[in-house]
Amino acid sequence: MAISSGLAATCNPGLIIKNRFFLQRSNLSYNFASKTRFLDNPCKKSDEFGQRLSFLRPRCEAVSVDNGEVESKVNSLSALELLKSSAADRYTKEKSxxxxxxxxxxxxxxxxxxxxxxxxxxxxxxxxxxxxxxxxxxxxxxxxxxxxxxxxxxxxxxxxxxxxxxxxxxxxxxxxxxxxxxxxxxxxxxxxxxxxxxxxxxxxxxxxxxxxxxxxxxxxxxxxxxxxxxxxxxxxxxxxxxxxxxxxxxxxxxxxSVSVSSAAVELALLKIPNSSYASARVLVVGAGKMGKLVIKHLVAKGCKKMVVVNRTPDRVAAICEELKNVEIVYRPLSDLQSCAAEADVVFTSTATETPLFLREQVQKFPPVSSQIGGLRLFVDISVPRAVESCVSAVETASVYNVDDLKEVVEANKEDRxxxxxxxxxxxxxxxxxxxxxxxxLETVPTIKKLRAYAERIRASEVDRCLSKMGDNITKKQKAAIYDLSLGIVNKLLHGPMQHLRCDGTDNRNLSEILDNMHTLNRIFGLDTDVSLLEEKIRAKIEQSKK
Missing domain, CATH: 3.30.460.30 (Glutamyl-tRNA reductase, N-terminal domain)
Structure with a gap:
């Protein structure tokens, strides 16, 4: 990989750049428009941009070589070496x-x-x-x-x-x-x-x-x-x-408060004259969680008879058991179009990937009663939509979806x-x-590394001890030596481990625990995060090639 001339210009010709970076990291385009706490804060963006740029500044070390040797070393770097040389700054400067x-x-x-x-x-x-x-x-x-x-x-x-x-x-x-x-x-x-x-x-x-x-x-x-x-x-x-x-x-x-399902029922009430379901023929498509809530809210508003279309009868039967005084008629999915043709109000709450109601189908439905307003009402709370969007162009139909529920919600917004x-x-x-x-959780790797460090020493010393004792030692004696070494290590590690745990069993705060972690990392030389991260990213790349 050739070094950018812009970066090379910051170093003398006789220097080898030890770390290389992918300059694409400087592409810091964000879209924070949806959250006001991120809206156009130039100071914050400037600070963040400055911090990111600091990661891109190459570090140079003087080496007594001529320019030809520099070029040779640069060209001979393998892809893996480039990965290793960039991993430290790409992945340790910026935590997960x-x-x-x-x-x-x-x-x-x-x-x-x-x-x-x-x-x-x-x-x-x-x-x-x-x-x-x-x-x-x-x-x-x-x-x-x-x-x-x-x-x-x-x-x-x-x-x-x-x-x-x-x-x-x-x-x-x-x-x-x-x-x-x-x-x-x-x-x-x-x-x-x-x-x-x-x-x-x-x-x-x-x-x-x-x-x-x-x-x-x-x-x-x-x-x-x-x-x-x-x-x-x-x-x-x-x-x-x-x-x-x-x-x-x-x-x-x-x-x-109201749910999406109850808002759908409220919206239908607003659109039907006299705000009553007493004479309206109601069809509910889907008997899942949302469909069940639609049915319950319909019943709460006085609807005592409805048709429910679902793939299987089990869920509808369970709803009937729960709502004893309501006439709920189950119909299979194959009867969907005929049921909709007989309904004045259709609620859809399904997980379909393709629309259940198309424009050409709805156009063929017979007109609804003038008491209902002369329009067949579709209230579609499915995502993706179960009612094709162009159904709204049918003169005898009126279609509402989840984005239309805001009309209902605004009424008691201030209180909420x-x-x-x-x-x-x-x-x-x-x-x-x-x-x-x-x-x-930052202390977990240190705990693992400290125990592994101690275990390597323990195993090495036990092997050395056993080799000095010759072949005449019995299995029982070996087990005793093993148990002794393990007991010593566990007792020595008990204190450090306790000072790394954050389980609420003592009065240590998080900053103290993290200080203990950094101290142990420094004392025992446990800072191997760079190599671990290199292994992670290398494994990811190898996996993507398969």
Whole structure:
């Protein structure tokens, strides 16, 4: 790899540059438009840019060689040597980062979000694909009707962002340039706070919505045992669940709040004359979590008869058992079109990848009663959409999707905003606790390295002792010597290990523990992070070649 003339100009001709850098790191383009705390802060961007540029400054050492020898040494560097020479600055100056890249109802329209929707059944596969990228260690996917958010732990923040964005473009067919117009990106503590706010319902279309907490729980359930859903990401989502529960139990933010499902029912009430379901023929498509909530809210509004279309009858039967005084008629998916032709109001809540209702089909449906307004009402809360967008052009139909629910939500927004301020206090406390837990993980490699260091010495000394004792020693004597050496090592390590653990069993704070870690690293020469990171990135590259 040739050295940039710009860099070479900073050194004398007779100097060999010991570290080389990929200049693409200076490409620091971000899109923070979706979060006001990142909006156009020139001071912050300038400081950050200056810090990043400091990593690019080459270090030079004087060597008594002529220019020809310099050129020969540069040209003879292998790709692996270049990797090693750049790894120290690329990966140790910048710790592993937690960041989130996403699109949600605040940043992207529905036609973009539905292209990036990832069904729950594919979350594990997505984690595997993300962690196969060169700079991604851990990953999680949160995909709902209102958002797709990718959470990762990355070896390199900026390279990780590029890889994840390109992956999102690949799976969706949306160009990177278009994704960049709608995505948001948050790093480290801001990414943590965002997930906690999401779990608490503070970032939902409906402030205080409860469905999102169960979806965050599902991320943890789905990720169990999946390679790549590892300690940091798993811990992040478990802390988010705790934060969400605390906000709901310690504030009144959920009191009187509505979910997406209840907002859909409220919207239908607004659009039907007399705001009554008494004479309306109602069809609900899908009996999953969202569909079940739609049915419950319909019943709460006085609807006592409806048709439910679902792939299998089991879920519908369970709903019938729970709602005894309601007439719920199950129909299979094959009867969907005939059921819709007989309905005045159609709610869709499915995980279909292709629309269930097309324009040419809806055009053939018979007109609805003038008492209902003469328009067949489709309320589609599926993402991707179950009702083709051009159905809205049919004269006898009226179509609403999740982006149209804002009309319902605005009514009691001010009250929820006051409650959200109380919730932010709890979120701040939980973020601090998570950051302390995450920082405490820094001591784990030191604990492992210290024990391995002691074990090497113990094993070497035991072998030396046994070799001096000759062949006449019995197995029992060997075991006694082994136990003795192990007992001595364990007792000697007990004190240092206790001073590295952050489990809440003593009064040591995190800064003291981290000081102890750095001291032990220095005393025993345990700072081998550079080689470990080289091994990680080398393994990633080899894996990508297969």
């Amino acid at each position: 980062s937690i960041f989130v890249i996403g699109l949600n109802i605040h940043t992207a329209p529905l036609d973009i979000r539905e292209k990036l929707s990832i069904p729950e059944a594919q979350w594990a596969q997505a984690i595997g694909e993300l962690c196969a990228l060169n700079h991604i260690e851990e990953a999680a996917v949160l995909s709902t009707c209102n958002r797709l958010e990718i959470y990762v732990v990355a070896l390199s923040q900026h390279r990780g962002i590029k890889e994840v964005t390109e992956w999102m473009s690949k799976i969706s067919g949306v160009p990177v340039s278009e994704l960049s117009d709608h995505r948001f990106m948050l790093y480290n503590k801001d990414a943590v706070r965002h997930l906690f706010e999401v779990s608490a319902g503070l970032d939902s279309l409906v402030l205080g919505e409860g469905q999102i907490l169960s979806q965050v729980k599902q991320v943890v359930k789905t990720g169990q045992g999946v390679p790549g859903f590892d300690r940091k990401i798993s811990g992040l989502f478990k802390h988010a669940i705790t934060a969400g529960k605390r906000v709901r139990s310690e504030t009144n933010i959920s009191t009187g 905003l006051r409650k959200a301020m109380e919730a932010q206090v709890i979120i701040t406390e939980e973020v601090k606790q998570f950051e302390a837990w995450k920082d405490s």
